[in-house]
Amino acid sequence: MKKKLFFLAMLLALGFVVFGQEAAAHAAEAEAQAQAQATPVWKYFAAALAVGISCIAGGIAVGQIGSAAMGAMSENPELSGKALPYAGLAEGICLWGFIVALIILLV
Numbered sequence: 001m002k003k004k005l006f007f008l009a010m011l012l013a014l015g016f017v018v019f020g021q022e023a024a025a026h027a028a029e030a031e032a033q034a035q036a037q038a039t040p041v042w043k044y045f046a047a048a049l050a051v052g053i054s055c056i057a058g059g060i061a062v063g064q065i066g067s068a069a070m071g072a073m074s075e076n077p078e079l080s081g082k083a084l085p086y087a088g089l090a091e092g093i094c095l096w097g098f099i100v101a102l103i104i105l106l107v
Contacts, residue, residue: 047101054097061090 069083 043104047104050101050104051094051097054100055094058090058093058097061093062087065090 065083065086069079069087072079072083
């Protein structure tokens, strides 16, 4: 009776070891697939920083250029056409930040 009980316990333990390793391998494979499919959160954070910082910098630049252009135009109205391209260049900073954000998200 003791031999049968011992044999049954050993068979049960062997079954747990074999099936436990198989289940662990399957779980590890499923976890690896889940990690491969998951998009890292830092990508969204980096894209938000790229757009946010560039838009803040563009806004500061347009504010400085706009106030200087208005001051210059109050003294000489002929300068109005020369100040507009500089404001456009400052707005381009925001577009570059958006392009960088798209590249971050797509790569």
